Every structure is written in C-alpha cells, then in structure tokens.
Amino acid sequence: MTTTKSEFYCPYSENCYDCCLETEMPLSEKDITRISGLGFKIDEFLEEQDGFMVLRNIENKCFFLKNGLCSIYENRPEGCTYYPLIYDLEMDEFVIDDLCPHVQDFDPNIYQPLHEPIRYFIYMLLSEKEIRRRKTEEEEKKRIEDEN
Numbered sequence: 001m002t003t004t005k006s007e008f009y010c011p012y013s014e015n016c017y018d019c020c021l022e023t024e025m026p027l028s029e030k031d032i033t034r035i036s037g038l039g040f041k042i043d044e045f046l047e048e049q050d051g052f053m054v055l056r057n058i059e060n061k062c063f064f065l066k067n068g069l070c071s072i073y074e075n076r077p078e079g080c081t082y083y084p085l086i087y088d089l090e091m092d093e094f095v096i097d098d099l100c101p102h103v104q105d106f107d108p109n110i111y112q113p114l115h116e117p118i119r120y121f122i123y124m125l126l127s128e129k130e131i132r133r134r135k136t137e138e139e140e141k142k143r144i145e146d147e148n
C-alpha cells in the first residue's frame, strides 16, 4: 500500500522564500537521520536552541537554501512541509505563522487534514527534547561521579 504524505501547498513559493530566512525550524530525530544520510554533518546544519535541534542559519539564511531554493526539498524537515501552518500549544489551536507575509491569505481551518500530523509532530519534538535533557543530566552525573 502506498500513502501520500499531506503537505501544505503555498502558491506564493515561486516568488517567496521568507520561511527559509532566519529559520528556527525544529527537527525530529527522524529528520536528522534522514538528512545526515544525504551526507551532511550534523554540526553543519543543526544547532541546539532551548533544548530543540533547529536548522542552522548561515548569513541569516537556512543552511540548505541555495539560490532561493531548498537544496534538499524532497528530504526537507517535516516541519518545513507544514509551514506556515503551526500549532499553538498553549492555545491548543492551529494558526498561520504571522511571520509569513501572506498570513492573511491562508485560513488555518481549511487545512484540517494536517492538524493531527502536526499535533503529533509537536508532541514528538517535546518528547525527544525531554529524552535529550535526561541523557545530558545522566552524562553529567556520571562525569561528576567519575571525577570523585
């Protein structure tokens, strides 16, 4: 059985790549594994921000933006496939990111099929962040024990 992954279609993307400038897009472990598999070193395209692993910017542009195009389009991070639709965790609602210049042109409610995949993705990112935090805590504890 084949499945087609749902993505956000932006009709303005031929003339706009604002979402790839000064990006803070978080990546899941699955994203990291897939993109590393293309031959990129983790340190060159990723950095940590508040416990999340986010895309690295070079001169205010996403590391993967080349000549105005995403150079890993077919393998881009899952979050990039949903943008500008985002989940506001505190409000428990889906909104269009107001950093998108066409925020007024999109209605988040018509993208209902993307809501559950996005919610799932966000909870996965939070869970992976917590796993990383615990791992770091344990490594630090072990380091202190080894020193004493």
Ligand code: SF4
Pocket: 010, 011, 012, 013, 016, 017, 018, 019, 020, 083, 084, 099, 100, 101, 102
């Ligand atoms: S910033 Fe908004 S309008 Fe521009 S390409 Fe991204 S989603 Fe489309």
Ligand code: SF4
Pocket: 019, 020, 021, 023, 025, 055, 062, 063, 064, 065, 066, 069, 070, 071, 072, 073, 076, 077, 080
């Ligand atoms: S990975 Fe591609 S789509 Fe995502 S922010 Fe970078 S250049 Fe844009």
